[in-house]
Structure formats: C-alpha cells, structure tokens
Amino acid sequence: xxxxxxxxxxxxxxxxxxxxxxxxxxxxxxxxxxxxxxxxxxxxxxxxxxxxxxxxxxxxxxxxxxxxxxxxxxxxxxxxxxxxxxxxxxxxxxxxxxxxxxxxxxxxxxxxxxxxxxxxxxxxxxxxxxxxxxxxxxxxxxxxxxxxxxxxxxxxxxxxxxxxxxxxxxxxxxxxxxxxx
Amino acid sequence: xxxxxxxxxxxxxxxxxxxxxxxxxxxxxxxxxxxxxxxxxxxxxxxxxxxxxxxxxxxxxxxxxxxxxxxxxxxxxxxxxxxxxxxxxxxxxxxxxxxxxxxxxxxxxxxxxxxxxxxxxxxxxxxxxxxxxxxxxxxxxxxxxxxxxxxxxxxxxxxxxxxxxxxxxxxxxxxxxxxxxxxxxxxxxxxxx
Numbered sequence: 013x014x015x016x017x018x019x020x021x022x023x024x025x026x027x028x029x030x031x032x033x034x035x036x037x038x039x040x041x042x043x044x045x046x047x048x049x050x051x052x053x054x055x056x057x058x059x060x061x062x063x064x065x066x067x068x069x070x071x072x073x074x075x076x077x078x079x080x081x082x083x084x085x086x087x088x089x090x091x092x093x094x095x096x097x098x099x100x101x102x103x104x105x106x107x108x109x110x111x112x113x114x115x116x117x118x119x120x121x122x123x124x125x126x127x128x129x130x131x132x133x134x135x136x137x138x139x140x141x142x143x144x145x146x147x148x149x150x151x152x153x154x155x156x157x158x159x160x161x162x163x164x165x166x167x168x169x170x171x172x173x174x175x176x177x178x179x180x181x182x183x184x185x186x187x188x189x190x191x192x193x
Numbered sequence: 194x195x196x197x198x199x200x201x202x203x204x205x206x207x208x209x210x211x212x213x214x215x216x217x218x219x220x221x222x223x224x225x226x227x228x229x230x231x232x233x234x235x236x237x238x239x240x241x242x243x244x245x246x247x248x249x250x251x252x253x254x255x256x257x258x259x260x261x262x263x264x265x266x267x268x269x270x271x272x273x274x275x276x277x278x279x280x281x282x283x284x285x286x287x288x289x290x291x292x293x294x295x296x297x298x299x300x301x302x303x304x305x306x307x308x309x310x311x312x313x314x315x316x317x318x319x320x321x322x323x324x325x326x327x328x329x330x331x332x333x334x335x336x337x338x339x340x341x342x343x344x345x346x347x348x349x350x351x352x353x354x355x356x357x358x359x360x361x362x363x364x365x366x367x368x369x370x371x372x373x374x375x376x377x378x379x380x381x382x383x384x385x386x
Contacts, residue, residue, distance in 0.1 A: 015236050080295075081224040103194065107221040107303065128218040 020044040020082035022075050022089060022097060025052035028113055029088030031143040032135055033060070035174040042068040044078040080104040084111065084166070086135075091116030098125040105129045109163045112136070119157060119183065130163035132156060134171065146175040157181040194222055197245050198297060201269050205320050206313040215310060219303040225249075225290040231272070232288040238277035240298035244270050247294030248358060251286050252366070262367040265291075267355050271321060291359070341370045342378050 019036060023029040024045040036043060037060050047053050053071045060069045072078035079085050079101040089097050091114035098110070106128040112119075115136040122131045135143065137155040146152050154176040158164045168178040195217055202208060208216070221240070225231060231249065232238050242249075249266045251274070263286065266272035277284035278301060299307070308315050335344055345368060349356060356364065365375040 015233070077224075080222055081226075083221075083223070104222045106218055107298075107300070 016040055016042060017083045018042045018044060018081055019084045019086060020046060020072070020075075020078040021086045022046050022078065022101075024088065025049060025056050026088055027140045028135065028143075029086075030056060031140040032086060032088055032113070035143055035146060036170075037064040037067045037069065039170070039173050040067075042070075044070050044072045044082055046072050046075050046078045076101055076104055079108075082108070084109045084170075086111045086113065088113050088135075090114065095121065095125050098122055102126050109160075109166060111167065119159065123159075130158065130160040132158040132160070132163050132167045134167050138176070143176075148173070148175045150175045151177040153177050153179050155179050155181050157183050159183055194245070194295075195220075195297070197269055198243050201243075202314075202317055206317045208311065208313060212311050212313075216307060216314075219307055220297040220299050223296045223298050225294040225296065227290055227292050230287060230289050231296070232274060232277075232284055232286065234285060234287050235283050237281055238274040238284045238286075239300055241271055241273035241275075241278055241304065242266075242288075243297040243299075244268050244272060245295040245297060247296075248291045248355070249288055249294060250291055250363065251288050253286050260366055261369070262363055265355070265359070265363075265367065267352070291363075336369060341368060341374055342381070344368050344370075345375065345378050346382070 019041050021029055021033050021036070021043060024033045025047040029047070033043065033045060033056065043060075045053055045057060050073070057069055057071045060067060072081070075097065085101065085105055085108060087094055087097055087110065094112060094114055094117050102125065105126055108129055109132055110122070110126060110129045111132045111134050112122055113135040119131055119133055134156040135154065138152065142152055152175065154171050156164060156167055156171070156178050157180070158167070164180055168180070171178045195213075199213060202213075220243075223242075225247070231240070231242060234253065244266050246268060248268075249272055251263045251266070251272065252260050253263065254260055264272075272288060274284040274286045274288070276282065308318075335347065339347070345364075348364070348368065361375055362372050365372045368375065
C-alpha cells in the first residue's frame with residue numbers, strides 16, 4: 013500500500029476541481045478541500061462523506077493553511093489567477109509537489125513564482141467529464157509534465173491509482189513515444 | 194515559520210542571511226494534526242524533521258502489542274529514524290504527533306546539498322549528533338543500572354515543563370515500567386515532600 017499523502021485541492025468546488033476531488037476520494041489519501049464558497053464546500057464535503065466514508069476529507073478555509081498541512085497541492089484554479097494564488101502560498105510549498113491543471117499556463121511561468129517547489133502540469137489534457145468516467149482498469153490518457161523526476165513518478169502513481177494512464181511529455185526533448193502525429 | 198530553527202542554528206554556528214535564505218528553500222513546511230503520523234513502521238523514513246511547535250513520540254510495537262517509546266521530540270528538536278533515513282531501509286518505528294505540530298522536513302538529497310553548499314552545517318549537525326549520542330548512552334546506562342524511581346526523577350529534572358504535557362502511560366512506556374509502578378513512584382515522591 014502506498015504511503016498515505018495529504019493532498020490540498022485549491023478550487024475544489026469548480027468543475028475541474030470537483031472532478032479531481034471525487035477521483036481522489038477513491039484513493040487512501042487525506043484530502044483538504046479549499047474554495048471561496050463555503051456553502052459549496054460543505055455540499056461537496058457532505059457528498060464525499062456519504063459516498064466515500066473511509067476517505068479522510070476536511071474543509072479548510074484558508075488556502076495557505078491547507079497548503080501548509082499538505083504534501084501535494086493541486087491548484088484547480090483558472091489560468092489567469094494561478095500566479096497570484098501561487099504567490100499567496102509560496103512560503104509553505106517549498107520542496108512540495110504543486111500541480112497546475114490549467115491548459116493555459118506553462119511550467120516556466122509558475123517556476124518564476126515558486127522556484128523551490130516541484131511543479132507538475134497534470135489533468136490539463138482531460139475534460140471534467142472524462143475525469144468523471146475514469147475508473148481503475150480503464151486507460152484514459154492523461155498528459156503530465158515536470159522538470160522533476162521524482163514528482164513525475166509520484167504523480168504518475170497517483171493517476172494510475174484512479175484509472176488514468178499517465179503519458180509523460182518530455183519537457184527537455186519533446187517527443188512522445190506512443191503518439192505519432 | 195523558521196525563527197526557532199534560525200535561533201537554534203545560530204546558537205552553534207554563524208550563518209549569513211543569504212545562507213539561511215538558501216537553507217530555507219530546502220525545507221518542506223508541514224503541519225500535522227494530533228495523532229497523525231510522520232512515519233509508519235514498515236515505510237521508509239524519507240525526512241528528518243525539525244520541530245517548530247508541538248511534541249512527537251517515536252515508538253515501536255512489540256509482538257504482544259505493547260508500545261515502547263524510544264523518545265519524545267520537543268520544540269526545537271530534530272526527529273527521524275536515522276537508520277532508515279540514511280539507508281532507505283524500511284523503518285521499525287512509528288513517529289506520531291501528540292498534539293498539533295508544525296514541522297520543517299528535509300530529505301536526504303537536500304540535506305546532502307545543504308552540507309555541500311554551506312559546510313558550517315556539518316559542524317552544526319556534528320554537535321547535534323554528538324549530544325544525541327551522549328544522551329542515548331546515558332539513557333541506555335540508566336535503563337541498565339538505575340531504579341525506576343531514579344529514572345523518573347532524572348526525567349523530571351531534565352524536562353520539568355515538557356513532562357506536564359505527556360500522559361502518564363506514555364511516561365511509563367518511555368521509562369520501561371508499568372503505569373502502576375509509575376503512580377506508586379509519584380505517590381512516594383509526593384509523600385516525601
């Protein structure tokens with residue numbers, strides 16, 4: 013059994029955020045849910061407690077608090093506010109894996125804001141409805157990229173555990189072996 | 194967030210602001226809730242932790258299900274299973290937060306990088322480890338030769354304030370005595386005063 017990790021999901025109630033949250037609720041990780049709308053957070057949290065009673069989920073009101081407690085941070089926020097959000101949590105995410113889900117931003121943009129974190133782009137190639145369909149045994153392709161080997165391994169394992177097939181996009185020498193365009 | 198670490202390091206070595214800024218980039222700030230584990234028996238001990246706030250205990254469970262507490266880690270202390278941390282072998286210990294904790298975690302590669310970039314840190318850790326070896330020898334000698342009462346009195350003398358935070362059964366487990374023996378000792382001491 014993989015070591016239990018604490019995962020903070022910022023923007024947990026958005027369409028992308030909630031799809032990822034529901035996927036991860038099936039794993040044995042502890043989830044910290046953060047969103048501005050307290051009512052929506054409560055609805056989501058109640059839903060998870062009912063559907064996945066064994067999963068440890070907590071609603072956390074402050075993104076910095078959530079990220080401080082977490083081992084892995086998922087920023088399920090729109091691309092245009094990502095940098096600002098990263099700047100808010102900068103102090104508490106050094107050396108941690110920070111996952112960006114936006115298809116609009118790049119690794120290097122985030123790297124400038126949080127240079128001492130292990131930034132991974134993941135889930136950006138999937139639609140929320142695709143994520144909702146994922147289940148173990150299925151092989152839905154999911155692209156990931158990062159400059160950090162260890163982070164790629166950890167996130168690949170996480171994707172596999174929820175039924176996604178990680179396809180690593182090599183940032184340094186772009187070519188994807190199992191795809192021919 | 195790093196004040197206590199900075200203070201503790203500065204007591205032993207001199208680091209410039211720039212060096213400490215670099216040092217900060219190598220740590221993972223981490224919070225644990227009460228009863229959460231930093232390390233589970235059987236897992237690899239990936240981090241050495243500096244305790245900024247809170248108390249943790251390192252313990253193992255024997256075949257009969259009894260818990261044995263190896264050590265407590267108080268504010269300003271470091272905690273890890275050094276054997277597992279250095280060898281990547283599975284740990285035989287559990288490390289649990291006894292109250293809400295704020296920790297700074299560092300991995301083996303980052304720790305090596307720290308020594309490489311700022312050699313003064315080697316001196317810092319040499320002194321920390323020397324002290325730890327002496328304390329371990331004393332604790333071992335004490336457990337071989339001292340009576341339960343002597344062990345308890347030395348513990349009280351060493352950590353008067355910390356001890357108040359710990360439940361009696363954990364103190365007994367740390368001393369390797371039963372809860373009943375501990376309460377008898379405490380009664381005897383109270384009567385003498």
